[in-house]
Amino acid sequence: MNQILILCIEDESEVRDALVRDLAPFRPVFRIEAAEDAADARTVLREAEAAGDRVGLILCDHLLPGQRGVDLLIELHREPATRATRKVLITGQAGLDDTIRAINQAGLQHYIAKPWQPADLHAIVRNQLTDYVMANEEELLPYVSTLDGPRLLEALAKK
Amino acid sequence: MNARARNAPFAPARLLGLLVAILAFSIPWIIHFHDLSEAGHRVFAIFLMAVVLWVTEAIPLHATAALIILLNILLASNVALIPLPKEDAAPAYTMYFNSLANPVLMLFLGGFFLADGAAKYGLDKNLARVLLKPFGTRPDRIILGLMVIAAVFSMFMSNTATTATLMAVVLPVAARLPAGDKGKIALVLCIPFAANIGGMGTPVGTPPNAIALGALNKAGLHVSFIEWMMMVVPFMVVLLVFTWFVLTRLFPSKAASLSIDIQSTFDRSPQARLFYVVAGITILLWFTEPLHGVQSSIVGFLPVVVMLATRLISDKEFHSMQWSVLWLVAGGIALGDGVAKTGLDKWLIALADWENMAPGMIAGAMCITALLFSTIISNSATANLLVPIGVTLAASPDVAISPLATAIFVALGSSLAMALPISTPPNAIAYSTGAVQTKQMATAGAFVAIAGLPLFIWVAPWLWSLMGLVK
Structure with a gap:
């Protein structure tokens, strides 16, 4: 079945595992993939596209080996397949300049400072995915129990 | 499946459906039936394909x-x-096109305008909160309050929009209940069930009612808005109370009280006030048809004209109305026209020996068939297929049941189906919350159907003739 993908890009394996673990409440409905750098992320995105999955949310670290997180997000924002994807920077070390570039050029929707609180992360991811689903999906009902149900139902009532 | 795959026109399951439709369509071209005209054969082919x-x-x-x-x-x-x-009757082609402008559709369009206006100016949510206040905080009382509100709303709004609006209010309340509290299930099920039942209450409540009214008008029977309500609302109320009883007994809550957000802030802008007035006048005129004699479909056009002229409904909102619902009803009317004008109806009915069957049994069978069909397929499609046959059946001299009762039975029977998540869109919404399982929905839904059927089949004809509404 085609699903909406959540992509986590983080080079430190412990942090990456913690992030994926904290996203568990979204797992039954969304597919969660992790990548360790920009090149790895590209591979995951290619596979997702081939499988017909769409990318709903990217949670991206900034200080990655090779291409930096903000530069990757800017590139992805220019590509049709990931234009609508909600983009969140999850980092401790992005400077003001990089963050401004991410907002202006990558359509950055949120900035999460490390270390995160699981409850905050849930709220942010829920909110971002609800926005994504409301803007891009025809069927809203499959997401009511996992995302922001009242908001989805109000959108449904207005249809 | 993603949106693209779902909307692909030639997915395998779709292709299979199309193939079977073509096969069904070709049957009357291959097999010749005695006593059925050539025109009848052709409409039969269309009918089978439509099924x-x-x-x-x-x-x-x-x-x-x-x-x-x-x-x-x-x-x-x-x-x-x-x-x-x-020698065959060849109806004018304009008759089929005219189905798209049937007076019943204009009535329904009026309902759309009121419902869209209510949502736009927040009247639905604010009214819900005001009406919920007197019911207090005990879970079973709150559930009763929610059901009354859902039923009243869905008499004028679509059942789906009613359910989605109220469920958005209820979800946070249900989420605060401790895990394992069965009250959650009652809270989540009471809204779609009440909306399904409330939809029966007025001609604009749900499309099957419009389909029944349209067929009755064609058969020369005019039913006014208030007559429909007098016939159906008593049963609606009994069913609502019964459903409330079943839900609160099957799924009692352990909580002593529930807190529900009942802060209401009515929109007091000039536009909102104008809308309140237009909606009030329209509903008042619908209720008082016997006094002024202006038919409900004509009254229904009033909010259309006023709300477009005053831009209460913008161009964009006008474009995004649920036109597909009106087309679906029109298709049913066109199908009924074809069936009636080509003699297919009489041929179909002659297939069975009706004289030896009790009239009550025939009416009951219509109601049960509608219930079974619409448990699986769309309520409107069910009514589209069954109403023309039912009305003809009732009009034939061999059968001693009233066309009025039959058409309304089919409409009510199709609204009575609420056993599965796929039965109606409101049920699908309840299921999507994850708070209720199919088994629980099926149990409660079966109770409602089992109570509803005898109520309609035995009590309704008696009460209607007592009220002098049905001969």
Whole structure:
């Protein structure tokens, strides 16, 4: 079945595992993939596209080996397949300049400072995915129990 | 499945549905039936195809409706591509096109305008909160309050919009209940069930009612808005109370009280005030038809004109109305026209020996068939298929039941189906919350159906004749 993908890009394996673990409440409905750098992320995105999955949310670290997180997000924002994807920077070390570039050029929707609180992360991811689903999906009902149900139902009532 | 795959026109399941539809369509071209005219054969082919397409949803429901109109014109009208034999009645092709402007659709359009206005100016949510206040905080009282509100709203708004609006209010309340509290299930089920039942209450409550009214008008029976309500609302109320009883007993809550957000802030802008006035006048005129004699479909056009002229409904909102619902109803009317005008109806009815059956049994069978069909397929499609047959059946001299009762039975029977998540969109919404399982929905839904059927089949005809509404 085609699903909406959540992509986590983080080079430190412990942090990456913690992030994926904290996203568990979204797992039954969304597919969660992790990548360790920009090149790895590209591979995951290619596979997702081939499988017909769409990318709903990217949670991206900034200080990655090779291409930096903000530069990757800017590139992805220019590509049709990931234009609508909600983009969140999850980092401790992005400077003001990089963050401004991410907002202006990558359509950055949120900035999460490390270390995160699981409850905050849930709220942010829920909110971002609800926005994504409301803007891009025809069927809203499959997401009511996992995302922001009242908001989805109000959108449904207005249809 | 993603949106693209779901909307792909030629997914395997769709192709299969189309194939079966074509097979069904070709039966009357291959097999010749005695006593059935050539025109009747052609409409029979269209009818069989419609059954398959509406059951499988191989193409969208409203697309099937449009196809019915086109095929009726191309095959069974005075402009048929292969002309009909001289002795056959060849209805004017305009009759089929006219189904798209049937007075019942204008009535329904009026309902859309009121419902969209209510949502736009927040009247629905604010009214819900005001009306919920007197019911207090005990879980079973709150559930009763929610059910009354859902039923009243869905008498004028679509059942789906009613459910979605109220469920958005209820979800946070249900989420605060401790895990394992059965009250959650009652909270989540009470809204769609009450909306399904409330939809029965007025001619604009749900499309099957419009389909029944349309067929009755064609048969020369005019039912006013208030007459419909007098016939149906008593049963609606009994069913609501019964459903409340079942839900609160099957799924009692351990909580002593529930807190629900009942802060209301009515929109006091000039536009909102104008809308309140227009809605009030429209509903008042609908209720008082016997006093002024202006038909409900004409009254229904009043909010359309006023709200468009004053831009209470913007161009954009006008464009995004649920036109597909109107087309679906129109398809049903066109199908009924074809069936009635070509003699197919009489032929179908002659297939069974009705004289030896009790009238109550026939009416009951219609109601049960509608219930079974609409448990699986769309309520409107069910009514589209069954109402024409039911009305003809009732009109034939061999059968001693009233067409009025039969048409209303089919409409009510199709609204009574609420056993599965797929039975109605409101049920699908309840299921999507994850708070209720199919088994629980099926148990509660079966109770409602089992209580509703005898109520309609035995009590309704008696009460209606007592009120002098049905001979």
